[in-house]
Amino acid sequence: MNRKNTGIQMTGKALLFINGVPPKILPEVEDYSLIACSDGAFHYLKEKKFPLSKLDFISGDFDSHAGNDEGVYQEKFIYTPDQDKTDFEKSLEIIKNRGFTEVHVYGASGGEMDHFLGNLTVAFKFKNLLRITFYDEFATYFFSPNQLVLNDVQHRTISLYPFPETKSVTTTGLNWSLNNENLNLTTRIGTRNFAKESQVTIEFEEGDLIIFLSHQPSE
Template identity: 25%
Template sequence: MSGEKTGLILAGGPLNLAFAEPFIRKQFYSWIVTADAGLSVCMELSLKPNLAVGDFDTLGRERMEEIRKNTGWEFEVHSPQKDETDMELAVGAVLRAGCRKVHVLGATGGRLDHELSNILLMLWARRQGLSMELYDERNRLFLLEAPEDSGTRFLKKEAYGSYVSFLPLTEQVKGITLMGFRYPLIKKDLSIFENPGLCVSNELAEQEARLFFEEGALICVESKD
């Protein structure tokens, strides 16, 4: 939908600056939020965040206070003894800013518990009206949920990488049909317990491919070698 506000979250995980800088420069972001050590990345990229949020246990409180004093930026500081992750806090801030879409960098490639939590958070965010997309130099991850995303088009000229995988985020994803892919499907069910790898490492066989499904939620991973 045109006119929707798109936010950017810089998380504290590993991030290749040579990838991040041109990626960010090509976008227009209405709101920029950093989560904990993502603040350092923001400074290295010469960006001004609208809000820096987190417990700052990774960045360090002393460094955080130094940055706050020298920049005058807005901070939302939390205790390390909290129920939410720093990413959850950042997503909440983006929602409060009225964004309906957010790109997230630095959410993958580090601690696996953090990465899995960030991926699972995409479903919660969608239920709040926010579409999350996670990016790194090799992968783009986003959520698809029936019925609204059934019929999603994938264009070869816009593909983030050569490979497209669909992973179940709900116990079952029913009635998957893949058209225009190297490995097509017709009305197949995808189950976490029975065949979770059924739709891994597919490829577009035509210039345009389509995904249809009847029930459930999927994580789509577009990736490159």
């Protein structure tokens, strides 16, 4: 996956777990310079035998966590009680303030769908500050830069989702191509397309666009 014109300079990758459906397969921690979780996600990381000593911080209002029963991990708790922000948003603020610009997020989808939509909205707020990529059991998804190249994606499902509007979208390599066309949340979206070629390019002039890329080829 190559990106262009994001306006963001990378300083290392951060890994963040939040309190949605737990990932079935945990990522390799060696790939990240910072590892964090929300207080709710701390529960499933314990259950999955995640190496908790690798965590740099655990953030939240601790409404789903006793906050005093973890002994050696207490020094990693960052109490963030602001009820006007979600635990996800508060964790992103800490990551940004520590100088990171790229974040991989697990546990953002599934369960109560208002949480999932809220997580997308939080990511939208940070899209010019952090390069956020979500991972779940089915797909990878992210806000796209104006020019995007996806490699080695033949036969995989690719959905283009305007948020809420994307103007002058042009694609190559998709089964149903777009040629300088507009997408809008209330009139036309671009979900459930798939790559007919190994390389797919997506360009647009204005607006915001979420790309959903399936992990497995479509049947």
